[in-house]
Amino acid sequence: MTDENLDTYLDTDTIIEMTKAQHDIRKPNSEMSDGEIAEIMRFLGSSAPDTIWSGDKPMFGRIGLGLMLSLTLYDFPGFYERHELSQMN
Numbered sequence: 001m002t003d004e005n006l007d008t009y010l011d012t013d014t015i016i017e018m019t020k021a022q023h024d025i026r027k028p029n030s031e032m033s034d035g036e037i038a039e040i041m042r043f044l045g046s047s048a049p050d051t052i053w054s055g056d057k058p059m060f061g062r063i064g065l066g067l068m069l070s071l072t073l074y075d076f077p078g079f080y081e082r083h084e085l086s087q088m089n
Contacts, residue, residue, distance in 0.1 A: 012074045019044055029075055037079045041068045 010018075016029065019040045025032065042058070045051060045068040050061025060068070073080045080086070 012071055015044070016040065016071065016075050032076075034079060034082070037072070037076050041072055044068060044071060 020026070020032075023036075023040055023043065025036055025040070045060050045064035046053075046058040048061065048064030048067050050063045052059045052061070058064075069080075069085055072085060
């Protein structure tokens, strides 16, 4: 990757804000409910290339799960901790 391509990638804050706008969530991250956080994370995970749909239910692959977990950790660390999303290896 060259330096001129670095500005073509979205940071996590931008991804979250764009998704919140799509879901009509207009409050700061710190004021979001756990249900709202889960809603935007499911939406993002369902958009991953390895998500398979069974009817109207998504089955998340590694990319989708990794995306949801990473974005939750970076932008909603309290949610990540409350729901014990970390795994000790």
